[in-house]
Amino acid sequence: MREVNHQQFHEVIEKDQMVLVDFYASWCGPCKMMAPIIEELAVQLEDKVTVVKVNVDEEHELAMEYRISSIPTLILFKNGSPVEVAVGYRPKDAVLRMIQQHS
DSSP, X not given: OEEOOHHHHHHHHHHSSXXXXXXXXXXXXXXXXXXXXXXXXXHHTXXXXXXXXXXXXXXXXXXXXXXXXXXXEEEEEETTEEEEEEESOOOHHHHHHHHHHTO
């Protein structure tokens, strides 16, 4: 799992079939709670999903483009288009189900 900037973000979602994007901020408590879950899923599902992080404090344009108003926000992209959005803390099984529904 890696953090991406605006340019890298668009390259990743266009290139990879399925991408889970974690919009977060370093000061956000629920984001810190989600971090280990997202990291586990990145390893567990590395063959199926590319997982990236976007820091909303550093990437204002992306946050505005995807209308991120609360964090953490997870957006699942398939073939370059968003297919599902989850706002707020989610347990691992909920995030896993979200991904599996679109596999």
